[in-house]
Amino acid sequence: MNAADEFYIGWSGRTPAGYARWSRLAASVLIVSALVGGLTLLGAQRDPGPGTWDPNATVTLVGRVRADPGPILLIDAVEGDGRVPARAALLVSTGKFGAAGRVANMTGDPVRVRGTLINRGGFVVIELVDGAEAVTAASSAGNPEWPVEDLGIRTVRGEIVDPKCYSGAMKPGEGKVHRACAVRCLSGGITPVLVGRDESGLVGGFVLAGPRGEAINQRVLEFVADPIVVAGRVERHGGPDGVLVMRIDPAAIRRQ
Amino acid sequence: MSASYTGIGWNRQKRIYDAVMIASIVIFLGAFYGLGRVLFRPPHDATDETLLIRGLGSCAIIMLHIVLWIGPLARLQPRLAPLLYNRRHLGVGTFVLGLCHAAFATVQFHGFGNVNPLVSLLTSNTQYGSLARFPFEVLGLAALLILFLMAATSHDFWNRNLTPRFWKSLHMCVYGAYALLVAHVSLGTLQQERSPLILATVGVSVAVTIGLHLAGARREARTDRGSEPAAGDSGPWIDAGPAADLPMDRARIVCARGGERIAVFRHAGGVSAVSNVCRHQGGPLGEGKIVDGCVTCPWHGWQYRPGDGCSPPPFKERVETYRVRIVAGRVRVNPTALAPGTPVEPAVIEEGARV
Numbered sequence A: 001m002n003a004a005d006e007f008y009i010g011w012s013g014r015t016p017a018g019y020a021r022w023s024r025l026a027a028s029v030l031i032v033s034a035l036v037g038g039l040t041l042l043g044a045q046r047d048p049g050p051g052t053w054d055p056n057a058t059v060t061l062v063g064r065v066r067a068d069p070g071p072i073l074l075i076d077a078v079e080g081d082g083r084v085p086a087r088a089a090l091l092v093s094t095g096k097f098g099a100a101g102r103v104a105n106m107t108g109d110p111v112r113v114r115g116t117l118i119n120r121g122g123f124v125v126i127e128l129v130d131g132a133e134a135v136t137a138a139s140s141a142g143n144p145e146w147p148v149e150d151l152g153i154r155t156v157r158g159e160i161v162d163p164k165c166y167s168g169a170m171k172p173g174e175g176k177v178h179r180a181c182a183v184r185c186l187s188g189g190i191t192p193v194l195v196g197r198d199e200s201g202l203v204g205g206f207v208l209a210g211p212r213g214e215a216i217n218q219r220v221l222e223f224v225a226d227p228i229v230v231a232g233r234v235e236r237h238g239g240p241d242g243v244l245v246m247r248i249d250p251a252a253i254r255r256q
Numbered sequence B: 001m002s003a004s005y006t007g008i009g010w011n012r013q014k015r016i017y018d019a020v021m022i023a024s025i026v027i028f029l030g031a032f033y034g035l036g037r038v039l040f041r042p043p044h045d046a047t048d049e050t051l052l053i054r055g056l057g058s059c060a061i062i063m064l065h066i067v068l069w070i071g072p073l074a075r076l077q078p079r080l081a082p083l084l085y086n087r088r089h090l091g092v093g094t095f096v097l098g099l100c101h102a103a104f105a106t107v108q109f110h111g112f113g114n115v116n117p118l119v120s121l122l123t124s125n126t127q128y129g130s131l132a133r134f135p136f137e138v139l140g141l142a143a144l145l146i147l148f149l150m151a152a153t154s155h156d157f158w159n160r161n162l163t164p165r166f167w168k169s170l171h172m173c174v175y176g177a178y179a180l181l182v183a184h185v186s187l188g189t190l191q192q193e194r195s196p197l198i199l200a201t202v203g204v205s206v207a208v209t210i211g212l213h214l215a216g217a218r219r220e221a222r223t224d225r226g227s228e229p230a231a232g233d234s235g236p237w238i239d240a241g242p243a244a245d246l247p248m249d250r251a252r253i254v255c256a257r258g259g260e261r262i263a264v265f266r267h268a269g270g271v272s273a274v275s276n277v278c279r280h281q282g283g284p285l286g287e288g289k290i291v292d293g294c295v296t297c298p299w300h301g302w303q304y305r306p307g308d309g310c311s312p313p314p315f316k317e318r319v320e321t322y323r324v325r326i327v328a329g330r331v332r333v334n335p336t337a338l339a340p341g342t343p344v345e346p347a348v349i350e351e352g353a354r355v
């Protein structure tokens, strides 16, 4: 059979030489292109950020807790040989749920907290273990004061995230692709955080609350993952290693 | 029909095809995950879930490109027919990968929360009015539903029961799914990622898809321009060229202006004309060959007798036939289709004509 006369019939089980050559060549080119294309898509992706989280490494912390302007723990001591890279941490629950309700009546109380550490560059979130053992009364608190430094009214540009995913529970845990997840987390009560910088160069995660410290989760949902700008009073809770809190009127949020 | 014909079943070609497909998918996913681990090192690593979701999604959309490219490629180079032969399995594979991508993404982004993940998928973002905030997830879901319908009806059982025409229309929806997926990527990942390489990869892929289809269509359009009415002849007969130039066991495709394509075959008994459209999936019979006395479709090898357009028993498919005659050495075809399976006496080429 000459080349022009070749004819391929799939069910016959025979592939004429010309057909086999062409098909092998094309299949190889397609498969190699697929690999090159796929790995290009992978390699060109954005840095997922420096967040870390070991969901299996439970730590026990002693400190004081309050629910307003967000469930924040000021850490006085770490039990065992753990280390926490900040003085203050935001508390969340497992899954996409917040922890404000679990510390609601404990403002200023000394507590022992069990959970796992989610940390992104010193911005620390603690995922409380399930059940009542997560937050229990502690006998003594070395330091009864709750330092708050007023940094005045600041205008911050950035993105509203859910701090749990952003800090390392998901990587990446920000941006448009993650938007729906962040909406879910904030709907579930996780305190919104504005990640950005103000005009003076103050950079970080600003825990968002209403003017009186009330939760504003529902009112910021539509802005999640968008580039925004908003002004509000900024406070630093827990001293130099503490956490930034920003009190805003959600109606004042503008998209950039 | 050839005794070796086993209908719709498994055979060596399909097994090789599937083995190559599955091996390629495994290599792709393995390379994606492995390189992801190497490129993004702790603490700047991506989570396993992220690599899995992105790997599956990338693999699915790349496979869809291959599915779409094979069609015009085989049109431009008929020797690529083996790639087309089992393309349905590529399509089903694409759906399965897309489904895994969607399932993992739904669990990851919408699970473990205060509402059902599927409700969350549809309600967590409803800003349809904004391109920047558009819920791109819903586009992927719509595409997946189309791919599901296609995968679910891909078996020849459905082709037969839904009628080949309806089946073909249903499976043309792949272009709708493709458009939805390009939008899913453009309004999702592309808005988040800053690298021009990603934009370029997507752009080139879409451009190649369009380019190949245009090239394939141009080739078909040449046939479709329509043959001239035969000179000096009364009635609607159209000219199909010199009989002597028609190669043995092969066809020339002609087309009356605005009419259906007709495959004019030369075979041992003379010249016969049948519809160019295979009953199976609309394959171009005129690009086929006479094998064992039957017109054999180049796509999956379905067969029809040239004299009456009927598949040999036990098969029951039939295509339209056309009247043919030879006048002054030129083949003429009456473009009015006869009912499928109507016997037509082949036109006989006179002795001495070149083969």
Ligand code: FES
Binding pocket: B278, B279, B280, B281, B282, B283, B284, B297, B298, B299, B300, B301, B302
């Ligand atoms: S289209 Fe499948 S055999 Fe013709």
